[in-house]
Amino acid sequence: MTNGLVAAGLGGTVKLPPHLLAALAPLLVVVLALDVYCLVDVARARSVRNAPKIAWVIVILAFSAPLGALLYLFFGRDRGKSGGAPSAAPPGGQATEPTPASVADAAAEPPAPASREPIVTTSGLTRDYGGTGLFDVDLVVPRGSIYGLVGPNGAGKTTLLSIVCGVRRSDSGGVCLDVARDKIAVCPDVPEFDGWLTAYEVVDLARALVAGPARLGGAGREGGAGRNSGSDAILAALRTAGIGDVVDRRVAGFSRGMVQRLGLACALVTDPELLILDEPTSALDPAGRAEMLNLVAAMRGTKTVIFSSHILADVQRVADQVGILRDGRLLYQGSASDLIEQHLRPSWLVKIAGDAARVAQVMREQPWAARVEPAGGGLIRVDADSIESGERGIPAVIASCGARQVSCEPVAADLESAFLALTSQPLAEAR
């Protein structure tokens, strides 16, 4: 080759002058580098979006370069691709698997009496979305309590929590917080994070946004005491939330339950005084739910937790204070036990040997009987207006009918029954 490069083409050979070769070389290098980068990326990726891997390889190779590569970058590249292989063991030690014993416990403990001093108070809080929203809500959350906010869909739970944490405004009324804003942590029901960050980075970001970025120590990246303590806090939060084994995995590959746990880790890492959890168990499996409740219960007395839930058994299990919302109005606020006592009628399950239908009929005619329902197999459920009248009246009616009482067991009072009793009443009566 004496003067330029000879290129073969369909129409014969073309002699490329040196200056054109020099001009085209960078363009070819960039285009080829982009195509090669994309092909390597496809080969290394665990998955790609919108089409199978082989289809993206064809697009990259067959489309006019570099259009195919750019199409892949924008529409095919999987943003959840991990920066490294998922670690088999958690960096911090063992993964936190819930055990029956661990789940037993803190949640099963009787609620500790909360301090009377309120940490959150709202007065006449109203936010009208045209008939729905919140109306005249006076919320009082005692410091150190676990406050369960329950209500049907659309009752206004999320609106109330959003106003309390400051991301929505009220039309009227006010919120009084006896806690610094940076000591409040919020975990929404569907947390979302940038999918290309790892779990560790997300929690580190949550900490840095509140506390400022950790400074590097003089002895290098991990040398500073502050850096180490920051790292320890992040790992501890991730472990506490049950995702200590995926610290270096990118969030885009997480299930909804894992994202919810990550949201909790972000809330915990700043060691808040007030923790607001909107439906914290909605995406968790039964074991995860139990673990979350256990965790919430463990905070009693040291942190104040407000959490909303549809699952009344969860609220009853951990909450010492309960607020019931319906149609934007706070129907009840106080201890869970008081709610059950006030809004639940005493109830018994009576087993009869003899004509149970006749006994039920006579029972219904008694002035003290609030509700009488045959439950099959000689069983009758009897609700009375008071414990005394039930205990005296039930045996008397059975005797008068000539039937025999096999057993008579009180039905355990639960929050769900109280909730249903309260929310089934007309609004004015319920309040």
Add this chain to the structure above:
Amino acid sequence: MTTRPAASPLASQVRPRASWAPPAPMGTWRLEWLRLTRTPRAIALAAVYVIFGLGEPVLTKYLNNIINHAGGAQRLKISIPPPVPSDGINAYVGQVSTIGLIVVVVIAAGAFGFDSKQGLATFLHTRVSNIWQLITPRYTVNAAAAITAYVLGTLAAWYETSLLIGSLPVAAMLEGMLCAACYLAFVVALSAAAASVVKNTLGAVGLTVVLLLALPIAGLAHSIQNWLPSVLVSAPYDLISGTHLTHYLPAIGTAVVAAALLLIGTAARLRSREV
């Protein structure tokens, strides 16, 4: 049996295993850097500008040959005057002022569109004490990335043009880059403002593009023509064709002031916006 401390769930001391080192500390600046480098944003931005920078002068130089080769069968002869050096830059500017600008707008609107996802918006709004914590890094990093991509593309176009067509005046080229940088800074600020008005990212991109298209139309009014940032689009070509930089000073001033005002407006909107 796994037990947890009852007093504080975070009280447990966790030590990472020896082989695992925590990554660099996170912050809003690092977040933006990772947004560029861990997603296709940086590569796409650089690729679009550099490929146009490398390709357009070559096309300009051989446009005559390409057209005549394409029309060879019909013996159709189209004659285009031989290109001058400014034509190479003009072709590059023409491409990046459309496709390149759309890529910049998409990337910037995406960075500022955090309120489009309620969970992410709650995460950010409940943690930052000052909305500028979010705005400053996002604006700076995105504007810097756009300007860097433009400069890389211009250098590529400069190299190709000098090699194939002829040399270009250094001072005018640098002045052209300055004008384009001011315009891109304005475009990123406009994208941020659009994202603060429209929650949906696609809507923010559409609004920004419409506003950018409206500017040259507003420029039909001669009294304000020289003050509009849109005149900076053609500045790199005009400057090497003989126009003086002073001609663009009003537009540069407008772009800088408008960018600052748009960012202040963005902060006010984001601060008051409900999640």
